[in-house]
Amino acid sequence: MxxxxxxxxxxxxxxxxxxxxxxxxxxxxxTIHNYVKRLRLEAANRLLRDGDLSVGKVAASVGYRHKGHFSRLFYQHYGIYPSAVAAKNPSFDEN
The missing domain is CATH 1.10.1220 (Arc Repressor Mutant)
Structure with a gap:
């Protein structure tokens, strides 16, 4: 839905x-748009830090269809790429 x-x-x-x-x-x-975007990026950041999902799966789980677009927005918001956040997680597996 x-x-x-x-x-x-x-x-x-x-x-x-x-x-x-x-x-x-x-x-x-x-704005509503920026508020929702911030919430989605915060949820993605938690998933990357706490979970073992790939960047693509995290992007999809917070509502982004394209991993590249998600990565750019994440970098603009946090100043670090989501793959770098995920790589710091010892249980992370890119596959």
Whole structure:
């Protein structure tokens, strides 16, 4: 199941897209998109540090279809590539 879209969330909150986005940014200090991206990257970081999943499987498990795109976003956020984080995990296996 895909997560709800912004228009779907707006309907659930009995408002429109613009008002939802504006209220969210006022409350959380960031856009909905950036907030969700940060949550996904934090979840990926935990999986890479704690688990034994490959980078591709971690990317897919947090909702990224392309490992390369995920790796670029992860690097932009953390300043380190996900493969380097995973390599520090003694139970990591690239396969």
């Amino acid at each position: 895909d997560p709800p879209t912004i228009p779907e969330l707006a309907r659930l909150c009995s408002t429109n897209d613009f008002r939802l986005k504006r209220a969210f940014k006022k409350r959380f200090g960031t």
